Amino acid sequence: MTDHSARLSSPHEHIFLGDNHERNERRTWIVIAITATMMVAEIAAGSIYGSMALVADGWHMSTHAAAMLIAALAYLYARKNARNPRFTFGTGKLGELAAFASAVVLALIALLIGWESLLRFYSPVAINFPQAINVAVIGLGVNLLCAWLLRDDHLHHGHGHHHGHSPDPDHDHARPHVHDHGEHAGDNNLRAAYLHVLADALTSVLAIVALVLGSLYGWDWMDPAMGIVGGLVIARWSWGLIRDAGRVLLDYVPADEELPEEIREVIEGEGDRITDLHVWQLGPGHHGAIVSIRTAVPQEPSIYREKLAHIHELSHVTIEVEKAA
Missing domain, CATH: 1.20.1510.10 (Cation efflux protein transmembrane domain)
Known part of the structure; x- marks a missing residue:
């Protein structure tokens, strides 16, 4: 079960420019x-x-x-x-x-x-x-x-972030997720x-x-x-x-980068395990992630994406779900 959210013909935009x-x-x-x-x-x-x-x-x-x-x-x-x-x-x-x-x-x-x-x-x-x-x-x-x-300016007022997820009529992903935050990405x-x-x-x-x-x-x-x-x-x-x-x-993840661990804390639990995780910077203040999940009770990728929606740095997420043997 794979959410292909990075196709050339993708219906959503991939605008990952800095706020300013x-x-x-x-x-x-x-x-x-x-x-x-x-x-x-x-x-x-x-x-x-x-x-x-x-x-x-x-x-x-x-x-x-x-x-x-x-x-x-x-x-x-x-x-x-x-x-x-x-x-x-x-x-x-x-x-x-x-x-x-x-x-x-x-x-x-x-x-x-x-x-x-x-x-x-x-x-x-x-x-x-x-x-x-x-x-x-x-x-x-x-x-x-x-x-x-x-x-x-290292600090600025909160603003809306558009997360480039695939539309899903069942979970209303066509609507942008908006999160306020004050940390300004360099x-x-x-x-x-x-x-x-x-x-x-x-x-x-x-x-x-x-x-x-x-x-x-x-x-x-x-x-x-x-x-x-x-x-x-x-x-x-x-x-x-x-x-x-x-x-x-080079898509290098610094040792002090907390985003991968934050994703694991949100997803893992109740039998869900992340078997492969890739996080990289798409632009100032924007990150992408590919998350492969193995679970005994598979759910739709949109469910896992909803769990990650509060992480404002994530602007593009691809979820892969595999049923555990």
């Missing part, structure tokens, strides 16, 4: 516009006034703008194809793919910063401290504004864009510290030293994002 998908997409485009404007202004001003500090910072911002473009395009494509039946379980995980790519770009930026800083130790360059400090302060202000726009695509802005802000802060100390005490070595520190911190952020996005892409 459109808001996050809109804010990402705004941040890209701000970053690109600042980038063009710095490169133009640096070329006109002969400031390599301005030109370098402008091109540095361009790499982050390009990385954030990955996030914005992923939001756009996922939204446009949310109802495309060719995506068997929707486009909710496209953001994880974009986050993984952005994390790789962030790692490359960390390597470049570290390499350039090492070169500066062996080949110091003359620094125009007042001008460089002004550039760093302006850049920090822009980055803080962008970071505020890309902040991820959006790694937004996190990737946020980390790029944060990385830029970090380099600005470290640059300001190094430049102020250099101008006051003549510690020119502080500039490349802070660059290496910044590169190491950004590399660590990158690794964390690669790890988290990669886990979702």
Whole structure:
């Protein structure tokens, strides 16, 4: 007895986008516009006034703008194809793919910063401290504004969740199940864009510290030293994002994930035993599950699905029921 709820011709939709998908997409485009404007202004001003500090910072911002473009395009494509039946379980995980790519770009930026800083130790360059400090302060202000726009609210108001179950006239599964909850699922695509802005802000802060100390005490070595520190911190952020996005892409279930155990507690009992259980993330705040049950008294899959209806993270459930020997 099997509930086939993932067919291409399935009558229900598989939209597993994050709760704030459109808001996050809109804010990402705004941040890209701000970053690109600042980038063009710095490169133009640096070329006109002969400031390599301005030109370098402008091109540095361009790499982050390009990385954030990955996030914005992923939001756009996922939204446009949310109802495309060719995506068997929707486009909710496209953001994880974009986050993984952005994390790789962030790692490359960390390597470049570290390499350039090492070169500066062996080949110091003359620094125009007042001008460089002004550039760093302006850049920090822009980055803080962008970071505020890309902040991820960890808590939000309750909302309706649509569980993509197959319609069943006997149990009224055509009606969406609605559950209120306050826990906000993290959006790694937004996190990737946020980390790029944060990385830029970090380099600005470290640059300001190094430049102020250099101008006051003549510690020119502080500039490349802070660059290496910044590169190491950004590399660590990158690794964390690669790890988290990669886990979702590979359907990895973290050791502290309570959802599988919660499903077992609900289903098992009175002779019902789960013989096979698969749980994976479909998108921010959405999980899918395949539950194989062996029981002496088989019931309709809809009965077991009703038992799981209160688990708001479950947005798509496939139930298989086998009669025990």
